[in-house]
Amino acid sequence: MIELTAQPAVQAAVVVGLVFVEALALYVGYGAIEERVAPPVLDAIANT
């Protein structure tokens, strides 16, 4: 388990903030990958 040492309220806010940043990064990152990778992947599926 990842340990965070801080006041409970700060610790809880950090957890919420970290999860939101992760979600944002994943949304943007996967979005960029999908744009590049999806068309060739669909073509590859159609041609196999």
Added chain:
Amino acid sequence: MEVLGLTPALLALFLSFGFMVGVFFGFFGMGGSFLVTPTLLVLGYPAPVAIGSSMAFVFGTASIATLKHHDVGQVDYKLGGLMFVGIVLGIEAGKMLVFGLEALGYAELVVGIAYILLLAAIGLVFTRNALREPEAEDDDTGDDEIPDIAKKIKSYNIPPMVRLTDGSKASLWTISGVGGGVGIVSGFLGIGGGFIRMPAIYYLVGVPLAAAVGTSLFGALMSGAVGAFSYGLSGVIDLGVVTALLVGSALGARIGSAATAYVDEADVTIYFGIMLLLASAAVAFGELATWLAMPILDTVSFLLLIGSALFVTSIILYYGVQSVREQRGRTGTRKKVDG
């Protein structure tokens, strides 16, 4: 060597399980959280850790879904905001219930039984709908219409009444009741609660269907944030588990969402229903493993839960691949003929 505080085996498990859960969420619009808590319980995580981590996961997935939904969806932010106090109080009540039961040593048992019933009930609804004749599913109620029961509830003017974004009025008591009621379930089970909140907003508050879906999603985001903060105060959220699940589910949700363009939901709904029934049985096996002191039942429970989820994910991907080949093959043939 540990990554995110997890062994390589656990990391791989959570990444792949997150992927499967994401595919369900992207494809069916639900199932993103009510499989996470039972799986963590089966893996031996204490109930507060399982529920708190699941709430943080809900917050992450709801944030991503809301970002995607923002431009195309209809969200009644005013209604969502009015539900906020109810959500906070409900989640706090649900959390107090979990910690109270934990102090008595019954949290895993009671939460487990609640999940057995919940998964069985949703599984039966999905299976029944899948087996029902297509004609029976016809619903005359359009996206902008409000069901009769909601009109009836709206006719009781219990003050204070508030004006919603669509111009209609609703009692603050009804709105707070929906927020608080679903909040208790969310806080107790660690779920987003969209499968309860959406119908509640539609049938009890009387918001048109399209706006009810978007507003329910916004409600899940608030529930997840409040739940993650509330359980985070107690330091029981496993960020490593949440991160691994999110990395997998964000990818799975994109693929599941893309699959809706190719796969007919009616073809796979029955498998999803059966998977939920098997998940219910899996949690029951997990409980029996504790009662009967038979660790082998824990293994059966784990294999049933992961195996059924893997099977349904594979079915969705299989139908998706087949459909892409058919549609693109047809287009390719047409191009050749036209050329």
